[in-house]
Amino acid sequence: MTTQPIRSKHQVRELATYYLKKGEIRNHVLIMIGVHTALRISDLLRLRWEDVYDFERNRVRASFYIVEGKTHKTKTIALNKAAVKALTLLAASAAMPGRFLIENPRTKRAISRIQAYRIIRAAAEALGFQQRVSPHSLRKSFGYFAWKSGVSPAVIMEIYNHSSLAVTRRYLGVTQDDKNEVYLGLTFAG
16 A cells, blocks of 8 residues: 555644644654655654754754755755744754754664654554555655645656656645546636
């Protein structure tokens, strides 16, 4: 079964605040950065504090760049207010040069991809989500909601660093309901 985007903004908000309400800020940031940056989980877990935090000015950066592990392409990612807010919350207790953003406090290393999957899956199960949710769902949800808000699939393709529009189309997870919404929403006469 292929991972699908989360197609409900309400569910994305629930998932994003699940760990915040529990006081587990690191896990909250994992979800927030995943859904707001469209990074692959392997790239997200490689982030260190100096990538996203300006220690001279003592604040979260407005943007950062990363060399993607899979494509080896450099990309710049702007951080929106929600991402900055989440990072600022975690920075109060965790920001240190050289440390991983999403770190295991015992080992001082980045958490594993499997642990990230467990964190996200546990929240989705606790919230009663029916669909399969994984770290990749966060990446796909970014594109889905960008597309639903009117962003061109070509721009989304560039953000994802996909080699073709066909790959991006699969990521967006367009359903018959999405197509029906277009058919029923366009009126030219009558």
